[in-house]
Structures are given as structure tokens and as C-alpha cells.
Amino acid sequence: MSHTVLVCDDAIFMRTMITDILAQAGFEVVGEAETGTQAVEKYRQLKPDLVTMDIVMPDMGGIDAVREIVKNDPDAKILMCSAMGQQALVVEAIQAGAKDFVVKPFQPSRVLEAVQRVLG
């Protein structure tokens, strides 16, 4: 059975790209979210094996979303998607409970490595 993934990003382009990378590697993208609030809601509904989380999203940011999700599921496996120059935010996300991160621009191999690490 393939792992299920929830992809959270406010940009369709980014969601598409991540979805493609993961789908080609055999993962099943079961849902997408455009805001932090949606991410928290969909996590509750879908219980995915993995979440990819953009940091900057409207409504509720990625870090707050991580906090909310981990509050309900301490074992949630969340991979942060960040840009260079966001070190402080990524550190904060990790302290909030994110398990790993990838840096844009995405290289498929690095994304998959990170996913493997998170899924253990």
C-alpha cells in the first residue's frame, strides 16, 4: 500500500510540482490545501501518512498549522517547504514539531530523500 500525502501550498504551481514528484515516486496525494486552516481541517479528515507544508500561506501560516496538527496528533509527519532565507522560520517550525524540510527550488531527489527520512 502506498503512502498517502497531503500537499499544502497556496500556489497551484507548487502544489502541482510537488504532486508530480511524489506521484512519480509512487506516493498517493490524497488532498491539497491552500491555507493553514484548510491544512488543519484536511489533516483531521484524511489522516495522511505525510504532510508537505509551505511556510507562508494566507489565513493561517504553515508554522501555526504545524502547531495545530501536532497538538492533535503528536506523531504527525510534516515536511516543511521553505525558501532560502527562511532559516529562522524553519527553525521555529521544527521547534513546533515539523520533522524535516526541503528548500525551493525543489530537486526531486532531495524532496524524496527528505520524505524517506520523515517516513522513517
Place this chain on the structure above:
Amino acid sequence: MDLSQYAELFLAESREHLSACNQLLLEWERRPSSPEPVSGIFRAVHTVKGMAATMGYGRVADLAHRMENLLDHLRRSGKPPADEVLQLLFRATDTLEKAVGLAVTGRERDLDVSALAAELDRAVPKQPTTPSAAAPSSLSAAAALAASVPGAGRLVQVTIRPEAPLKGARAMLVIRKAQSLGTVHRIQPPPQAFEAEEFEGRVAFELDTNVAPAEIEAALRTVGDVERVSVGGGGDEGLAPAESVAASGRSRHIRVDLRRLDTLMDLIGELVTARGRLNEIAARWVGQDPAIDDIAIQVSRLSAELQSEIIQARMTPVWQVFDRFPRLVRDVARQLGKQVAFRVEGKEIELDRAILDELGDPLVHLLRNAVDHGIEPPAERKRHKKNPEGQIVLAAVRERSTVAISIADDGRGIDRDKILQKAKREGVVGPHVEALSDDQLLRVLARPGFSTADAVTAVSGRGVGIDVVLTRLRALGGSIEIRTEPGKGTAFVLRLPVTLAIVRALIAAVGQERYALPLTYVAETVEFGTTPMTTMEGRDAIVLRDRVVPLVDLRKLLGTNGGAPAPPPRRPVIVLEMGERRSGIVVDGMLSQQEIVVKGFDAPQGTLPVFSGATIMGDGVPALILDAAGLV
């Protein structure tokens, strides 16, 4: 893995850090309110701790750890340290240096650091927030140490791959992973630093855990982008299985065993000798085949380049020896109740490693003397309307092919009259001499066992030291000069060749023998008989541009026997110059100027003290090297 191969690297690097530590402690002592030194000291001690733990030197790491605790406390408090705390840190640095030295020779346990460790612990106020740090007060100091060791966390150091993005975030993941294995303390740098973009990817922390080092390492590596993990022992633990400090060396420098360089130098020396022979042969055969000349020239050029590269590789900046002197001067001054401001100039000047290594002791001698006998006690200085704080300046200056190193103090100067009286009593100078020149003074002072404390109070002991210093300098082909003025101070100037191994020399003939005179001290050459003659102190002399230059006839000095051909009518005079002193050496002829390879020379008993070594000439026949200092 075998860590012993890294022992020398560990020793050298630790010493560098501890030397820096000493410098910074001195700076801190001078300006206790300055916040910078403590961070630097902390970093230095921390680095030593990390390296020692990696090498499995539990005691060194433990001592460094305790120093670090104290430094961390001082750093956080932001208050100037009490004097006794500074002195404690000085002592701790010394002990740490000793411990490092013993550790690499496998004798770590020879040094008992328990008392010092307890003292360091006592100097740190107990913090209620970290109960584990406080040892039960009912235990003795040594017992407290012993008790605290098994519980102490393992020191873990992690380096993130240099090319990894967001190294700080990666480091944070490392910490999180470590926290899943046990309790993490004392994260360095503190996690706030991870947020900075410039965080360079090294993190160290202590981990209290029952997990084995190999498993800790494996677990931390799963975090990703981890280049290196080292897990140190917790006190008595064995060696860490981690990669060594050497693995991280991305520096463009490597450390080379000095003996390797010596061997290279010897080989180059032989090559230079062979080149000399080749040139001679080429000169004879060039008529038959002109190509031999080309090849000889090419070999000459290549060997000259090789030689200059290898000499360059041996060059070492003087700070490698000078850096320990501020501490020495301070200690001696403190011990004697003197106030001394010590300054070092020209630290970056380079000397052949072999010379520099030999220079440490003479300089220590002269510096001790300057503090002990040169600088007056503060009260006396005040009486003479001088700044109660005396000045000592150690300076290195490059002068053509020599380096001059001066040690100057602004103390009381040497009492010439007292020295003169004493010199007369001992028959060192004639009874009619009324004053000693700087030169004569030095000669008197340098007589073995000349001075005794009661006879020459102002310079007690100085003579003995100067004797030793002079001998050492002579052996290095150097010279020493003294300048002293009553009430103003004394300066010693040491002149040394930049390198020992190969020098350009003038080859002179006397009788049937050839002698080499290093060009370092050759000022000029003149022809005997073309300049006015005179006498100076009963010796023949020439007048050269209004200066009287005493002559030394090598024929007479060396006792060249009657079997030798008669001297030519017009003999050349080689004028040697050493500081202010000059001397004209009369030889039979001048043959050539060439590079010679200096070989050590154990002069047989009774040999005149005018040879500093020997060399092999191009034709394979040895020639003696004349010592300029012995002739001037």
C-alpha cells in the same frame, strides 16, 4: 578507527588554542571590563574539549569542561572577573596544556587535576535550575570529581554538510533527534544562533543517555545532510568511534613533520653540491658539446627554484615562539612585584624553523633579565620621575639577509663603572682603561661565570645568562649587540641569518686551503696596500673612509705553515661588518662566490673558535666555514 595518527595534529592544534587562551587572558587581565576576551577564551577551551573528547582523552576533556563551565558563567554574568578567578584561569590553562602533553604520550593519568577541578567547580555559583551540575557538598573534592564523572553527558559534535541549505534548521533537527535519545544540555552555539543565515553548521552538545556511541552516531546521521558526528566519552569511556577532527580539514595547509623538511633540505644540499660539480665539468666540456652548457644551466635553475621553495617551506613566523612571552613576562613581573607593559613588534617576520626553535631559550633569558634586573621596582621608578610601569619591547625586523631581534627595556641600565671595576679586578681589561664601550661591556658580561650577584648588584646574574645566549647565537651564525644607558634602559640586539641551511659565501684561499665566508656579514672587499695603514690597540689596521678597521691576517691566525706557497704581494682584505663592529680579514686570494650547504661541525678540542661549520665544495673537497662573529 586508529586515532593515534591524529595525536600530533591534536597536540599542535590544542597548543595553538591554549596559546590564544593565554593571550586573551592577559588581555582580559589588563581590561577586565572588556567583554570580548571571555568569549574567545570560551571558544578556545571549548574546541580543546571537543578535540580531546574525540581523541578519548577523558581527563583533558573533563578539565576543559570545568573551565568551560566557569567561563560560561563569567560570560553570562557580564561582570569583570575577580583577580583570583583570573589567576585560577591562568593556572587552569597551564594545567590543561600539561594535561594535553601528557595525554598524547599516553600518560594522561600522571596528572592529578582533582584539586584544580574542585576549585574550578567552586568558582561557579550553584545554579538551582541545573540540579545535576551541583555535586553533593558533603563529598570531598576528589570524591565529587569521581562521582560526577560517570553521570556526565557525552559530548556530541555534529557538522552539517557545507553545501547543505539552511544549516541552522538542519542543526535544529539534529537537536530534536538527540532529544529523542536522552537529555540534551549545553547546546553550543545556543539554538537562537541556528536562526541566523550565516550559521556555519557546527553544533555541539552534551547528551545524557544510555544509548551506545555508535547508535547515537547512527541515529543522528539519519537526520540528513550530516557530514560528521563525533561522540565523545563521558569521563572514563574509551575512544569515540567518530571521524576525526582531521577529516574536516578543508584548509589549504597541511602539517609536515619537521624531520621531513630537514631531510628534504639535506637532499637539496647534496643536489646543490652536485650542481656545483656539474657546472665545473660543463665548463671543461663545453667545447666538445655546447648542449652540456644548456643542460647545466637548466639543472642550475631548477635546483635553485627547488631550493628556494624548500627554504620558504621552512620559514615560520616568529609569533610561534613569541606568543608565549607575554605570559612569561607577566608571571616574572608579578612574582617580583614589578609593573611591566610588554609589547611585541614584527610578529609576522619569518625565520627558518630550525633557528626559531633554538631562539626560545636565549630570548627567555634576556626577557627574564630585563624584568628582573632592567626594570626598577615601581617605587624606585617614581623616585626617578619615571612611569611606575616599565616598558619592555620585543621586536623583530628583517634586515637584508638577516633578522634582527631586539629586547629593549626602559629600566635602570647597566652600571658600567661597577662592571669596569670588577673587570679590572679580574684582569679582564687593563688597569688603564677608563670606560667600557658597549662592545667591551658585552665581551666582559659574556665571560663565562663573570658576574656574581654581590659584585654587580645592578646586573646580578646577567653575565651568566649572556654567556649562554652568546654561545647559542654563535652556533646559529648570529651575533649579539648591547646598548645601555644609565637610567634610560638596556637593549640587546640579536642578529640571525634568515636560514641556516644554505648560504651564499665568498670562497677565499689561504695557503693551499679554501675557506668559506658567509656573505651575510661581508660588507666589501678591498686590496691590501691600496688603503692607508695604521694600528689600533696594537693591531694592524686600515683606514677605510675615515674609519679604522682592525685587520686579522688569516695566514697568521691559522698558522699556515711554510710548505704553503708564499703569499701574493697584493692580498685581498674582506671587510666584515657585524652591527657597529668591523674587521678586515686578510686572505691570499678570492676564488669565487657561491652557495654553500652548511654542515654541522663538532670542532676538535683546541680548534680556534673561528669556524662555524664545514661545507663540501663542488670538487668534493671539504672546506671550513669561517665564523664572522669569531673574527670581528
